[in-house]
Amino acid sequence: MAFRTIAVRTAALCRRAMATEAGSTFPLTFSSPTSALFNEAAVKQVDIPSTTGHFGILPNHVPTIAILLPGVVSITTEAGDIQKFFVSSGTATIHADSTVQILAEEICDVADIDGNAARAALEASKSKLASASSEADKAAAQIEVDVYEGMVAVA
Amino acid sequence: KNHHRGRSSGINAEYGETRLKSVKNIRKITSSMKMVSAAKYARAERALKPARVYGTGAESLYTKNEFESGEDKLILAISSDRGLCGGVHSGLGKAIKAAHAEKPITKTIIVGDKAKAILQRTMGDTFLATFNNVGKKPASFTDAINVAEEVLSHEADTVDIVYNKFINVVSYDSTTKPIPGVASIEANDAIYNYDEVDSEVLKCYQEFTLANIVYHSIREQECSEQSARMNAMENATRNAGEMIDKLTLAYNRTRQAVITRELIEIISGANALE
Numbered sequence: 001m002a003f004r005t006i007a008v009r010t011a012a013l014c015r016r017a018m019a020t021e022a023g024s025t026f027p028l029t030f031s032s033p034t035s036a037l038f039n040e041a042a043v044k045q046v047d048i049p050s051t052t053g054h055f056g057i058l059p060n061h062v063p064t065i066a067i068l069l070p071g072v073v074s075i076t077t078e079a080g081d082i083q084k085f086f087v088s089s090g091t092a093t094i095h096a097d098s099t100v101q102i103l104a105e106e107i108c109d110v111a112d113i114d115g116n117a118a119r120a121a122l123e124a125s126k127s128k129l130a131s132a133s134s135e136a137d138k139a140a141a142q143i144e145v146d147v148y149e150g151m152v153a154v155a
Numbered sequence: 156k157n158h159h160r161g162r163s164s165g166i167n168a169e170y171g172e173t174r175l176k177s178v179k180n181i182r183k184i185t186s187s188m189k190m191v192s193a194a195k196y197a198r199a200e201r202a203l204k205p206a207r208v209y210g211t212g213a214e215s216l217y218t219k220n221e222f223e224s225g226e227d228k229l230i231l232a233i234s235s236d237r238g239l240c241g242g243v244h245s246g247l248g249k250a251i252k253a254a255h256a257e258k259p260i261t262k263t264i265i266v267g268d269k270a271k272a273i274l275q276r277t278m279g280d281t282f283l284a285t286f287n288n289v290g291k292k293p294a295s296f297t298d299a300i301n302v303a304e305e306v307l308s309h310e311a312d313t314v315d316i317v318y319n320k321f322i323n324v325v326s327y328d329s330t331t332k333p334i335p336g337v338a339s340i341e342a343n344d345a346i347y348n349y350d351e352v353d354s355e356v357l358k359c360y361q362e363f364t365l366a367n368i369v370y371h372s373i374r375e376q377e378c379s380e381q382s383a384r385m386n387a388m389e390n391a392t393r394n395a396g397e398m399i400d401k402l403t404l405a406y407n408r409t410r411q412a413v414i415t416r417e418l419i420e421i422i423s424g425a426n427a428l429e
Contacts, residue, residue, distance in 0.1 A: 029211075029215075031209045033296045033370050034205055036204070052351050062350045063348050064349055064351050097219065103212050
């Protein structure tokens with residue numbers, strides 16, 4: 001009879017611990033070469049734009065390697081507020097120990113994006129793409145168009 | 156007799172005014188070089204902080220998993236074009252030569268003329284590519300990309316990045332960081348624990364990651380170099396100062412001896428006339 005009580009109690013404790021695990025945070029490193037915005041900081045959720053689709057990362061996400069597309073990285077901090085950053089390109093790694101590294105070549109706060117400047121730059125890059133001749137030029141122009149399209153979408 | 160007024164004629168050149176002047180000039184130069192390095196060091200140290208977070212994040216795939224390093228190694232040596240920085244470049248050269256003596260290296264890529272000069276004689280035939288115009292300005296991420304692209308254009312199982320890791324303002328240490336190549340990683344089961352992994356993604360990931368780690372290594376090297384140069388110039392300035400003190404004393408003694416001699420000549424000449 002005593003065993004049963006202990007077993008039930010331990011099972012309940014385990015379940016409670018697991019529930020807290022799932023609702024807890026994971027360490028995020030979000031950095032560019034020149035500025036480290038999050039350094040193994042505890043966050044609740046991160047949404048990233050990747051080549052395999054836009055997906056969200058929660059604690060205990062399956063280990064993953066992803067390539068970032070130009071777009072918005074959205075971070076839900078431990079306190080609960082959401083911070084949005086535009087990234088140009090980069091990689092995201094989720095390890096088995098639940099640590100996440102999102103490294104981007106350029107990061108800027110969404111609030112800092114000048115919508116008019118982005119729209120003007122988008123028009124310029126579209127005409128550049130239209131007039132590009134070599135494969136390399138076309139690829140470079142396409143990258144510009146992708147980045148500015150992403151910026152215009154969030155400005 | 157000419158009145159010499161303590162000028163250099165008649166005085167042994169070694170204790171002369173010319174030498175004193177030249178050492179004073181040297182002190183001016185080393186002192187201003189010290190101040191320039193101090194400013195550059197402050198900037199390099201500030202830039203190193205985010206670079207370390209970035210670089211540590213980039214190499215997490217390799218530090219959290221066991222990927223075996225292959226036999227076919229390529230050495231990437233990170234130095235610069237500029238000297239007068241203590242043992243920074245020679246220490247790097249020594250580490251690479253020691254590794255070469257232990258197991259012959261066949262492929263090297265050199266960043267910076269100093270390392271190139273040091274390794275030219277014994278390992279010149281292993282040079283695949285060299286980069287110069289390094290060290291005048293702090294490295295940009297684009298510089299790291301250019302180096303990484305060159306590295307990736309050559310076949311290798313492992314890339315060993317050799318650079319000076321910054322410890323503190325008075326110490327640094329030559330460090331070797333092994334980066335497994337794409338083939339090594341694909342051959343290892345550990346990578347398939349990660350979701351979404353295919354050859355295309357892996358190749359893209361490796362390219363970007365290598366550029367990131369190269370960038371971090373260059374920043375460490377810059378910080379080590381500027382702090383070492385600052386210290387070397389501080390020492391040189393202090394040594395020049397000590398030398399100036401010694402030379403000034405000797406110069407004054409000699410000058411006084413000459414005056415005394417001339418006085419004696421004048422007085423004994425006057426006595427002889429009496």
